[in-house]
Amino acid sequence: MTQPDEPYYTMYDDDFGLSGLAGRSGDALPLAGGEMAGDEQAGEDARSLLLSSLSEDMIRTLWLAADGARFDPAARGTTVRSWLVGWSEAYPARPPKPPKSFVKYRSTMFVGPRRPVLVEEEMRDAVLGEIAAVGADLARAVPLPEIVPVLRRAVVEAGPDLGFRLLLRILKAHSVRVDKVRYDRFIELSEPFEYHFVVVHGGLEVDWPPLDPARRDSDWDFGFSELAGRFAHWYDGTVPGVLRQVAAADDVRQSPGSAAAVLLEDVTRLLASPLSTDSLTTLWLAASECGFRPDRFDLDVRQWLEQTAEVCQERLRETAPAYRPEPGPVRADLADDVLRELRDLEPELVSRTIQPHWQGIPGADAARALEQVVSQVDPDLGFRLFLRVLLALGMPLTEERYARYEALGERFGYGEFHVSLVDGYIQSDL
Template structure:
């Protein structure tokens, strides 16, 4: 990590610290005086504490909080503590006061200029720090190790990420199209990034959002890569950023995990009823870096392939049961029509100009996928999906899979096959798994698509 002894910010799913505060200023009417400006600081702190009340998990031990999904390192602290870390990082830095003021004004959208109210930038930051310090301690004082200032001792990893953040700021300076921060603003942001890359990155993003700078997909991807290195939530980049998304293309394989109908099957569980609302939540789940509506477009394509095929309704029901481990009930093509209807509804909102298409199936891997299906079929011949609930013979599922692979789409068939392996707990050899990964690579699947079945590999 850079500039922090621990990744304290992994628990935030939006912007935080000083950059999160500048967002609050950018979205508010200009304060009339310093007291009103500090009132915005207090409102930001109060809003966070309402979402995550002090003491809400005080009665739990660290292990219990971890099991329940609470970040035990961050949970000792509140927004005020993290804001103070950012503030002190700038106040105690070798940056000029004018550089700090310039960056603050840019990130806050010009809403509040401390100099116009008789304060230097450091005076303003100290007032923020005092406001934070006046709040009751959130947890146990002294739990977090003190950070090492980057300008005193910078580890090699910090050098590398610092250079990458600075490179993005300089790239912005070289652009000539659209609204951009001034050269002086970009120079000040670069100075912040040199001494504090992580905070500099967040403030740079805030300035881009405040100036409504149009970001193309390639630049956006680089931002997300940097966010990942800082362990930021992807929404920190996305929220408020003006992204020039490419057109939806269901043939593009840019999802990191599963997608389409097989992904929807993976969302199902035994108290999942396949309602319109449940399907809607699934189709709204576009992956990081995907054009809004992509999840719905890919799912719609899978669904239309099956709807337009000669696959019998009973086989559709068996196929869904096998891939989803049998939650809810389906009724052949009526089930597919409901999915398609929800997908079109989502696309009408996210991408109203998009015309649904079904791209030609990639048949070059049909024989390869078929061999894997047929190799597994004898192993599961006596098994059933959900044997203690509404049992569906595994043989029926495998027959439906073979139909999909040979007559509809080997890609869809292989993705559903992986789901069936998981539902039936089919033990795999390392050799089998390696073959599956190779098939996934040839289909262009994401890094973690096939790996969700690696738990089925038999130990040596």
């Protein structure tokens, strides 16, 4: 399978090519002066269909299904193949560009992550499998004959990339709902294609499960620790604006409102905890790298937590009005493991200060506050804040220690990239 010179997600932040064109309203004909309102992938997609053995009627069925029958080239006095030729000529094939180099910093090593190698047969079979799984729903929802066999032909002859995007666009155009398991498979399948997540997520109707703060569907940090991270080196946006962004930052795999629900649970636990105001203040400043000091906005830390809770509740009223927050169980079984890692690193923590030149937070104070969170509030929240403090301190980590953090993160159910926020400080033996 031929891949683009750059990942799709760096080229397009929405659907693209003929599937993206089908998702936009208006004519899909040349504009004044012969210009085309599309992108260069539309030319590639057009050539893929033109080179296939799909008949005029088949391609027309495919397009009308994806476009929701809003624009029909045949109704404009042209054939579908002639229309595709216009796109192919507007965006002719370009010679391949030299491959770009990708580097990722990890301690003193430079690692070049490889882009996925797409195997035509494997990707084709995977897309055909998804079509088979939703085929009955498609046949009922799309008022066009033979849409499922035509879509299958397109995957086989025009390629799984275009076929998958057309499948998604047809599901969206005809409001075909998919369950969460199917949706997760779509997201997983989109990753080797290197799509922006909006290509799958945008406009797709999903039967989301009820909100549950205990679910771990995010690949990254979340909750109060994520809020602290957003305010580290804070320089852009108003405080309420950043707070609302974090409360609305649902991961692509999360039910709408999840970010607010997990943040509200963290904040509620802290407010109800026996931690002193001084400990809460130390905790917030340490995890946020002193990037936002509530007292400079005439707030104490408890007022800041209450303000955070109010924003979360406002978000939940908008996205999940039936949701009723209830305190869930904590992972008390992992408290000793988190405390063991914290105390193992404590001698090094006490020798450091977070933001030492700007009314900094001594590492010893941060360590004490973290121990209190782990033992008196929630080991999960304590471990997430511990990772944030390590990042704030630029703490060097051995590969063995980092591996233990990854294993502990897996036991908490963290996503793939959560613990990796501190991997830049791994000390390698190489």
